[in-house]
Amino acid sequence: MDNHYYNSDDLKKFGNVGEFQKELADKFFSYYGEVFKDSALSAREKSLIALAVAHTVQCPYCIDAYSSDAFEKGWSEAQLMEAVHVATAIRGGSSLVHSVQMMNKVKEIAM
């Protein structure tokens, strides 16, 4: 059997993290549950944000969970992909905007 650091079956064990530290796990999952409830943003909108963030942090578990969740909540394939492009644009832009620092530095020292 192949040995992988990431195993999709491990996602089902997420709730078991309380085995080593129950109090903090309980607090985290309670908070997590509250965050994703319908409120000022709908649970549906939050799911799409979660998908974009999942791609930004490149978490395979989160991508698995929120690809399903967001599709189940009615977002289309095109909408899911556009959300990932938003993440990509911010991620790429965050590198590119730092080039202003690079330019500043170079202009400072260049003749």
Add this chain to the structure above:
Amino acid sequence: MKSLKAQGNVLSDSEHQLEVLEKASLWTPFQQQLDELDLLPLRPTGLHIFQVNIGKMCNQVCKHCHVDAGPDRKEIMSTETMELCLQALQANPEIGIVDITGGAPEMNPHFRWFVSEIKKLGKHIIVRCNLTIILANRKYQDLPDFFREHGVEVVSSLPFYTQDRTDRQRGNGVFEDSIKALQMLNAAGYGKEGTGLLLNLVYNPAGAFLPPAQSSLEKEYKQALKEQFGIDFNHLYTITNMPISRYLDYLISSGNYQRYMEKLTAAFNPSAAYNVMCRNTISVSWDGYLYDCDFNQMLDLKVSATSQHISEFKPEELNSRSIVIGQHCYGCTAGAGSSCGGATA
């Protein structure tokens, strides 16, 4: 697209379907789940809903259809069997609701007569109308008026408020025709405040997943359909797809069967188990046989009673019967539960 039966697909055979489902020993037997809740044998709580499937003929061939209905299915209920249903209804005032389904029930040539006769008995009538039938032929275009005149409650599938998802499940062009039909029903007063004419919609997942929460999805449907098409309706029912017939075929051929069954079993909800629809419903097939629900009907699991046909309708015996269950029953007990009237828990 043809029905599984017309294709000669092995899954058109109910025995084969049961073999596939019962092989699901990887998952806790449904019977054991009920046993742990002290619900075994599962007994009726009354006989309030008479669901009658008047034929497998349909103008659509939906990918998830548990009836395997379609234009190539010719099995429809005869007037003789309808007469027997009417006699049973007349003799049993406890039955308040008659839920007429199919196929497209309107394609049965005796449909309008049957509805009129049920109306005379003072029963509340539900018709499960697929919407597109209203536009399928000129002879059906007055159905909204016919429904209104008979005070029929209309329950219609609209898997989503977007064209893409609806057409993917129900066929090309279905969304556009469904929207037109809903506008015609609205024009007849259906779904409009103060008319008392009920128009309820049904959501089915277009894929291998469970429905989202019914109440929040209803809000989204209402907003989207009103803003984009000016459509009003009363309630949205979220219904879980049952691993039966064409949906079972989809699950197996797409490699989703095991994952879907795991989802259903992991989401077993005791509250939904107490409220399963088979506890207050009896289901009658096009040829007059009696079943605990429309799903058992399609699996040919007849009621556990000495009389299994409408010609010998024995309500006392039916009220004390042991309801026939199997692995497919997880479809009604997952998450918020599922029934012909939507979520149950």
